[in-house]
Amino acid sequence: MLCGGEFFTFNVGMMSDPYHSIHEMRCCVKGKNADGFGYSSTANEIAAGLGKRLDGKLVIVTGASSGVGKHAARAFYETGATVIMACRNEAKARDTMKWIESSASAPKGKGKLVFVQIDLSSLESVKSFANAIMEMTEPLAVLMCNAGIMTTPFTLTGDGFESQFQINYLSHYYLTMLLVEKLKANPDGARLVNISSISAAWVPFPACCGGSCSRLCGFGPVDFSGGGAWPAKSGACCSYEPMDSYAYSKAAQVIFGSELDRRVFAGTKVIALSVEPGSNPTTSIHKNGRGSMCLQFMFSYTCLPCLLKVFCIHKEMDVMASSGVYAALSDNAQRGDYFRNNLKYKTRGPAGDPKHGPPLWDFSAKCVQSKVPGEVPNADAPPVQNMLRK
Numbered sequence: 001m002l003c004g005g006e007f008f009t010f011n012v013g014m015m016s017d018p019y020h021s022i023h024e025m026r027c028c029v030k031g032k033n034a035d036g037f038g039y040s041s042t043a044n045e046i047a048a049g050l051g052k053r054l055d056g057k058l059v060i061v062t063g064a065s066s067g068v069g070k071h072a073a074r075a076f077y078e079t080g081a082t083v084i085m086a087c088r089n090e091a092k093a094r095d096t097m098k099w100i101e102s103s104a105s106a107p108k109g110k111g112k113l114v115f116v117q118i119d120l121s122s123l124e125s126v127k128s129f130a131n132a133i134m135e136m137t138e139p140l141a142v143l144m145c146n147a148g149i150m151t152t153p154f155t156l157t158g159d160g161f162e163s164q165f166q167i168n169y170l171s172h173y174y175l176t177m178l179l180v181e182k183l184k185a186n187p188d189g190a191r192l193v194n195i196s197s198i199s200a201a202w203v204p205f206p207a208c209c210g211g212s213c214s215r216l217c218g219f220g221p222v223d224f225s226g227g228g229a230w231p232a233k234s235g236a237c238c239s240y241e242p243m244d245s246y247a248y249s250k251a252a253q254v255i256f257g258s259e260l261d262r263r264v265f266a267g268t269k270v271i272a273l274s275v276e277p278g279s280n281p282t283t284s285i286h287k288n289g290r291g292s293m294c295l296q297f298m299f300s301y302t303c304l305p306c307l308l309k310v311f312c313i314h315k316e317m318d319v320m321a322s323s324g325v326y327a328a329l330s331d332n333a334q335r336g337d338y339f340r341n342n343l344k345y346k347t348r349g350p351a352g353d354p355k356h357g358p359p360l361w362d363f364s365a366k367c368v369q370s371k372v373p374g375e376v377p378n379a380d381a382p383p384v385q386n387m388l389r390k
């Protein structure tokens, strides 16, 4: 049967939170945010409409070579910022830079595009990238953690971590920690923007292996301490479900951003924000994943595109990039905000529960310290006590 496991898990995830999946994603999302932007606003419209100028300031976009990152980078370029194209593939990044330069209008003045290599499957590469940024004299205004992979078969990175865990979450954690002081040093304030996913609300994902095992296996109790089933340590049946691992990594981004905000950014001009971009099955993130055949089938060859449009899940890429750009640029974005459709939403599930912050914080530092010599800056910042769920 055509990737029945993925089809099943996708739909179970949708069904597990019907309010979230249908009510808020359907076309009745007509609200506008405080700046007048909503569901269908594009990244460029937001950059132009807000009119914020970042001339002479750095904006880092990981995974700027394609998809959401590419469109966000173009919008930032139009603000006059020096956009750091944080990509692993130089040729692809340079092609994207040409596209941005030729397609940007920037009536008020373009920025600069600078390629700096980063491979998020290597913590050493993350450290080298951060060192290069620390040497730059311009203030850092925005760090957008966007690069990612999705539903990949079980593989380990060179550092020995499950790939989705490291590329989507751990390397972004390390990159952020290495750049915290540069973010704080910007006298005009700065933003950390984590590009998450609707799947963050699906943890724990009711999983079905879709392989040799055809029964429901689940992924155990929700645990971000590293002591439970996440991150997966083997690809054996019932120990690794690609969508579950993806969902955990996207939830971890949100949990970490909130914990960092409480521990380190409180009282500063830096705020951490998270974003759910929507869905566009044409990006390479879908083609690379194990769920790709299923998702391509669902999105391309059936009537599902119509349904997706009805539920307002599917978006064009410049719209996909908009909420991240809005979070990075709007004066109305506030500490801890979570954006979808350019509107503020309550973070659902474990991603919105501060109790997961401290175990994830400790576990992440331990993972990095086990591979890279030296301290993780600010990892010893104490937890904030008596946090209530937002």
Ligand SMILES: NC(=O)c1ccc[n+]([C@@H]2O[C@H](COP(=O)([O-])OP(=O)(O)OC[C@H]3O[C@@H](n4cnc5c(N)ncnc54)[C@H](OP(=O)(O)O)[C@@H]3O)[C@@H](O)[C@H]2O)c1
Pocket: 062, 063, 064, 065, 066, 067, 068, 069, 086, 087, 088, 089, 092, 118, 119, 120, 121, 145, 146, 147, 148, 149, 150, 167, 195, 196, 197, 198, 277, 278, 279, 280, 281, 283, 284, 285, 286
């Ligand atoms: N598209 C969707 O439907 C959707 C839905 C929800 C959330 N998101 C989120 O949106 C973000 C962007 O996704 P997208 O749809 O724009 O996908 P995309 O077009 O595949 O872009 C992903 C980017 O990540 C980069 N990347 C992957 N592995 C990397 C590594 N090891 N080191 C450095 N960069 C790496 C890719 O670089 P290469 O070009 O070199 O591969 C690419 O630039 C992701 O965080 C994803 O989880 C997407």
